[in-house]
Amino acid sequence: MPFDHNDHYHPLLLRHLPPHGRTALDVGCGTGRFARRLVAHGYRVDALDADPATLAVAEASGGGPRYRLADAATAELPHARYDVITCLAGLHHMPFETVTRFTQALAPGGRLLVLGCYAGVTAWDLAAIPANAVARLAVYAGERAMGAGADTAPRKAAVREPGMTLPEVRAAAQRLLPGSRVRQLLYWRYLLEFTAPE
Numbered sequence: 001m002p003f004d005h006n007d008h009y010h011p012l013l014l015r016h017l018p019p020h021g022r023t024a025l026d027v028g029c030g031t032g033r034f035a036r037r038l039v040a041h042g043y044r045v046d047a048l049d050a051d052p053a054t055l056a057v058a059e060a061s062g063g064g065p066r067y068r069l070a071d072a073a074t075a076e077l078p079h080a081r082y083d084v085i086t087c088l089a090g091l092h093h094m095p096f097e098t099v100t101r102f103t104q105a106l107a108p109g110g111r112l113l114v115l116g117c118y119a120g121v122t123a124w125d126l127a128a129i130p131a132n133a134v135a136r137l138a139v140y141a142g143e144r145a146m147g148a149g150a151d152t153a154p155r156k157a158a159v160r161e162p163g164m165t166l167p168e169v170r171a172a173a174q175r176l177l178p179g180s181r182v183r184q185l186l187y188w189r190y191l192l193e194f195t196a197p198e
Ligand SMILES: C[S@@+](CC[C@H](N)C(=O)[O-])C[C@H]1O[C@@H](n2cnc3c(N)ncnc32)[C@H](O)[C@@H]1O
Pocket: 006, 007, 027, 028, 029, 030, 031, 032, 033, 034, 048, 049, 050, 051, 054, 070, 071, 072, 073, 087, 088, 089, 090, 093, 094, 157, 158, 159, 160
């Protein structure tokens, strides 16, 4: 399996979970890898994705999330329900303004965590190129050592090129989610964090 830039950030996201959270929604859950990690952390997890084939793979993997086939940009979301809402590499598949729908589904004090992808090149991205090569090489070497081949790779969720640059993401986040923080990460990613008022 190739190095996965989103899975790489699972530990970071888990460290940003709110204290004492119990209910979670994972938006654009793909094959459900992060949703299952939330379950393993004691959360009751709803996980939604718009692609039936991807969701079928998630459902077949089991692990406890309650899966739902839905378009996050238009589907009805419960009001003030979730202690945490996560969206990993999914927001650029939908209008950025969809974040306001997510915040309405947050319980008081609940937290929105978006692992986002941005367009364009910054100085950090130049640093990411060698890091990326090393990470891919390490995964390849590990697979060779274990005898794994390309035909064993599991199905991956759909990918799409992001349309917003990091400054555009920051500006939109400030406008739509006052008090949010956008932190640039390696591998063309950012972490958007927003905590709903108590
Ligand atoms: C790049 S994949 C990321 C999947 C997963 N979060 C991960 O980290 O592996 C983006 C996912 O978002 C889903 N998606 C795209 N648009 C969506 C929408 N409007 N509502 C819900 N899911 C959507 C896609 O079907 C895909 O599974």
